[in-house]
């Protein structure tokens with residue numbers, strides 16, 4: 001039966017738009033024509049014939065309870081809504097408002113409300129601009145909207161709560177994904193600036209509410225929800241022990257996870273079937289399951305209430321879930337002190353946000369007492385995401401195993417041999433290359449010194465003993481045997497002379513046919529061409545260009561060790577060099593800071609060199625001169641005689657002294673003594689002396705018959 005609407009309503013500017021009020025003993029309906037702008041209608045219970053009306057708008061007035069509520073956007077929704085028992089059986093309406101009771105006085109002020117439509121329109125527009133879908137919003141509370149700030153994270157949670165004021169003039173919102181926590185407010189008629197300036201303002205802190213199950217209207221879980229949990233392998237017993245309940249709002253039912261402290265309800269988080277979350281406002285933020293870890297020596301921390309319940313199914317009650325999966329809300333104080341909780345097992349989600357949460361928890365709770373778990377593989381490419389997934393697909397035993405196999409949370413700089421097992425295996429099977437060192441090419445040195453990538457060899461000897469010659473000969477041998485390439489920082493050598501010395505050793509002929517080489521065929525022009533190619537393929541030169549151009553004054557702008565190492569690094573990356581020669585040490589810039597002793601300076605410099613060698617698997621030969629030897633009687637110097645610091649011998653991996661005979665009575669003049677004075681790595685050699693013969697024509701070193709030589713010496717000339 002149709003009635004003329006109350007006078008007050010007819011005064012609305014929209015009253016000529018075909019709006020009709022329908023009333024019965026309990027019914028109060030407002031209809032509008034499809035052509036009119038969108039507005040409200042009121043209804044309580046609908047007659048079948050009316051429910052099919054395409055023009056029905058949503059308002060409900062209950063004369064019995066004297067309450068009026070907004071309900072459905074269309075009869076289609078209305079029909080569906082009538083059919084469903086609760087939100088768990090049928091497709092829910094993501095952004096549908098929870099029916100909001102309004103008083104009779106609200107109905108009386110409908111006139112004002114129509115005027116307010118304009119405000120609402122502007123407000124919606126502003127919300128839209130911010131990215132909040134307010135298109136279907138009326139005044140009221142909305143949960144489960146998509147947060148434009150975080151887009152619901154990885155799991156696409158619909159985590160935004162929006163409250164639109166009674167008069168449609170203002171809105172406040174909060175994202176309950178605390179990893180986001182976006183909050184804001186806007187007003188319809190405030191300036192654009194003020195609208196946006198208030199967007200991220202946190203609301204004034206409200207006092208913490210005291211809540212009870214009764215005050216929140218919580219009730220035991222219905223059979224549908226029990227089935228929902230059973231599907232996720234969570235038993236009734238676990239649900240009961242954790243006081244998991246439900247809350248009805250109209251015809252929707254949400255799971256209510258009760259947060260307790262000392263057995264008292266302090267907060268409640270709701271979750272509907274679509275994983276929409278919302279929380280009781282102004283309640284304490286504590287770990288979910290806090291009472292379960294009071295006396296626990298091991299504490300498991302997960303990232304959701306379902307995971308906490310899953311852990312219980314695997315036999316672990318000593319588990320808490322972070323409130324909102326949110327590091328900012330976690331207080332280390334909630335976790336038992338170090339004396340009580342010896343292990344904190346972080347079982348956060350396997351996704352990057354979950355790992356970030358674990359990192360933040362470890363930082364706050366103390367990495368040293370944290371452990372982490374590895375989620376098992378789901379298939380070739382994926383891992384299980386969380387505890388509940390493992391429980392559902394692999395069962396409680398598998399989840400238990402995951403926790404039992406937790407490993408220490410990594411601490412930067414603190415390692416276990418376990419972390420290096422792959423490398424140890426490779427070393428054992430010699431699959432890294434050159435683990436036993438590369439032979440120098442001289443039989444006499446095979447037992448004493450072999451060359452390993454990444455080590456530092458210091459070479460010393462009195463002036464003119466042949467240090468540079470011997471190193472060059474070694475490089476040529478290594479190039480010939482294993483194809484190694486080298487970076488040369490030999491400032492004392494002119495490039496053409498260095499080239500000559502290397503070519504003579506490579507081609508085994510003298511560069512010139514005068515004096516030292518007059519009786520031997522010199523390197524031919526064809527050999528020179530081939531040799532030049534070999535030189536450029538095998539060596540990189542590190543040189544100071546200013547010095548080359550002879551623009552430098554004494555001690556001016558000498559290359560520093562850092563400069564040399566940086567160029568050597570580039571040579572490694574660009575040309576794949578395997579060795580670096582720095583010859584000699586005193587040609588580098590050694591302007592040490594005034595507060596540093598020479599010993600400290602040398603130590604620091606050698607640390608840099610060693611770091612370079614190890615990092616780039618590049619062997620470094622470092623030539624250092626001995627200090628001036630008083631009362632020298634012609635014997636090889638000691639490594640401790642190196643000018644500057646005992647650190648040369650202390651810090652190097654290998655220490656070699658090159659010495660040559662200068663006394664015709666003591667033996668052949670070409671006899672060279674290679675004194676291996678230090679070998680850190682027993683795999684590659686040991687301390688001892690080797691004798692080689694120096695070929696002055698080609699600069700080559702070769703093995704000699706030491707036994708024959710010694711017996712000849714005994715017999716005398």
Ligand SMILES: Nc1ncnc2c1ncn2[C@@H]1O[C@H](COP(=O)(O)OP(=O)(O)OP(=O)(O)O)[C@@H](O)[C@H]1O
Pocket residue numbers: 461462463464465466467468469470584660661669670671672694696
């Ligand atoms: N065993 C040897 N017999 C004869 N001459 C040698 C022998 N070893 C090196 N020489 C010669 O000594 C000279 C200097 O050699 P080299 O430059 O290698 O010595 P060094 O120890 O590096 O010298 P410095 O201390 O000046 O750096 C070269 O002309 C080289 O041919």
